[in-house]
Amino acid sequence: MRDAMDEARAFLSLPLPEVPSPSPARSSPAPHGSSEAARRLFAMSRPIGGTLADAYLRHRGIDPVVVDADALRFHPRCYYRENDEAPTRIFPALIAAATDRAGRVTGVHRTWLDPHHIGEKAPVSSPRRAMGDLLGSGVRFGMHTDAPLSVLAAGEGLETIMSLRMVMPGMPMIAGLSANHLAALLLPSSLGRLYIAVDADPAGRRGMERLSRRARDSGIEVLTLSPRLGDFNEDLRRIGPVQLRGSLRDQLLPQDALRFLLAA
Helix, strand or coil, X not given: CXXXXXXXXXXXXXXXXXXXXCCCCCCCCCCCCCHHHHHHHHHHCEXXXXXXXXXXXXXXXXXXXXXXXXXXXXXXXEEECCCCCCCCEXXXXXXXXXXXXXXXXXXXXXXXXXXXXXXXXXXXXXXXXXEECCCCCEEEECCCCCCCCCEEEEECCHHHHHXXXXXXXXXXXXXXXXXXXXXXXXXXXXXXXXXXXXXXCHHXXXXXXXXXXXXXXXXXXXXXXXXXXXXXXXXXXXXXXXXXXXXHHCCCCHHHHHHHCCCC
């Protein structure tokens, strides 16, 4: 049939038909929970300013501008499933990028939010989850590459680290996102002193102890920071930034207190 049609067009001096150009290849789906899926989710999210995620953090005493919001974004319709058999639900979410020492996004941390109650997490069983390859990585504040650092603070929880940044915005910090990932953080080779924010639970203490041993074995001076109440965000909200600064001043070395603590 094709030969017959070509001969008929030639006899009638008709032009050959236009061949439609192939449609652009669509990117294949990224494996569920992979680093690539995490990068795509972060890329699809929007800047945090003026969003429900911004309101959620401010409700918890955290100003994204002060803590450095480069690692934070907002997704208005982030998928959530209780388990593999459960139906997919959709909630707005605070998205935090976990990066390696070169600044490459290797994972994300999602905090699903309640769209009807400002400042509250979504009414689900596990409103906080991480995805991607987090081993050695973390959510970084005030440190975007493996540039030389003399002092660093590290902790398990995202809001723990952001609460500390509210009173020490000049100190570089990193959130490991879990006790095991805190223990496995890859520290800058130039680091001289590490402050570790201690979580009160047993898993958090084990993560702190393992990171402390690794750091000391590398010749890094290690000191701990402990909250007065349950955690540093509770300190920030209940006793206030002035009292939190006073509590931290007693735990920092004098030169670091002078360098990093905001004046009362």
